[in-house]
Amino acid sequence: MEVLKITPRGYCHGVVDAFRIAKRVREETTGPVHMLGMLVHNTHATDDLQAQGIALVDQPNRLQGLEHIKEGTVIFTAHGVSPQVKERAVELGLTPVDATCSDVVRTHELVADLARKGYEVVYIGRKGHPEPEGVMGEAPGRVHLVQEPADIDALDLHGDRIAVTCQTTLSVWDTEDLIGRVRARYPQAEVYNEICRATQERQEAAVEAAKEVDVVIVVGSPRSSNSLRLVEVVKKLGHKPAYLVDRLEDLQVEWFRGAKRVGVTSGASTPTQLTRRVIEHLEALEGVTS
Numbered sequence: 654m655e656v657l658k659i660t661p662r663g664y665c666h667g668v669v670d671a672f673r674i675a676k677r678v679r680e681e682t683t684g685p686v687h688m689l690g691m692l693v694h695n696t697h698a699t700d701d702l703q704a705q706g707i708a709l710v711d712q713p714n715r716l717q718g719l720e721h722i723k724e725g726t727v728i729f730t731a732h733g734v735s736p737q738v739k740e741r742a743v744e745l746g747l748t749p750v751d752a753t754c755s756d757v758v759r760t761h762e763l764v765a766d767l768a769r770k771g772y773e774v775v776y777i778g779r780k781g782h783p784e785p786e787g788v789m790g791e792a793p794g795r796v797h798l799v800q801e802p803a804d805i806d807a808l809d810l811h812g813d814r815i816a817v818t819c820q821t822t823l824s825v826w827d828t829e830d831l832i833g834r835v836r837a838r839y840p841q842a843e844v845y846n847e848i849c850r851a852t853q854e855r856q857e858a859a860v861e862a863a864k865e866v867d868v869v870i871v872v873g874s875p876r877s878s879n880s881l882r883l884v885e886v887v888k889k890l891g892h893k894p895a896y897l898v899d900r901l902e903d904l905q906v907e908w909f910r911g912a913k914r915v916g917v918t919s920g921a922s923t924p925t926q927l928t929r930r931v932i933e934h935l936e937a938l939e940g941v942t943s
């Protein structure tokens with residue numbers, strides 16, 4: 654089958670930096686090293702880091718996770734952590750290493766600055782994802798996490814100083830409606846779009862490529878927000894079927910019945926070798942499903 658390799662795809666600068674930091678820490682540290690949650694949201698990358706001797710501490714939230722670490726070094730993941738987590742790590746006598754992506758750091762700074770100036774911040778993000786958890790910790794009680802229209806309807810904010818911003822790995826298209834709803838209720842709300850460039854570029858390329866293919870495969874893990882958004886935007890805006898595959902075995906032949914061309918992209922945390930294997934497998938499908 655003909656495969657269109659969508660670019661840009663795969664590793665972003667935040668993921669590359671996080672790997673580089675983790676590798677350096679493991680090489681230079683003699684004691685135990687932990688990652689507080691998956692360093693990046695990809696199961697293969699996390700398995701690989703564990704094989705290198707970096708233990709995974711995966712709890713429902715970062716503060717809980719810290720309590721499971723007895724000693725040594727703790728790496729804060731690319732998604733960022735709240736100031737409370739940083740303080741607690743020091744209290745526990747751990748050595749913290751911060752691998753937060755610079756784009757997420759910028760959102761933290763923005764939200765902390767807005768809160769200092771007296772703003773109520775409406776933050777569009779995914780409940781249960783570590784990035785909102787970290788950002789909300791910048792100004793507890795002043796940052797209001799919203800994921801769907803009903804969350805906005807339930808807000809009770811007052812005053813002139815209201816701002817709306819978002820998680821870095823959402824899509825412009827799914828934040829647009831929610832931002833519109835916030836502004837309908839609070840016309841004074843100032844909008845700060847924090848979707849990172851890497852996420853936007855991958856989504857735009859996938860939607861564009863969808864015009865030229867019959868189906869799109871997104872290589873990425875189910876916990877990867879940006880991978881899930883890639884599937885969504887292809888379906889919603891590219892009007893083509895799209896499927897998430899975490900491993901080669903997830904591919905199902907019936908997805909390609911009658912298809913002549915398939916587009917392949919991958920999430921920002923997906924290992925390049927894995928995407929290459931998926932591409933090679935699909936290329937070998939030529940003639941089998943036609």
Ligand code: SF4
Pocket residue numbers: 665666667668731754755756757821822849850851852879921
């Ligand atoms: S997807 Fe964006 S915010 Fe997340 S690590 Fe990559 S560059 Fe940073």
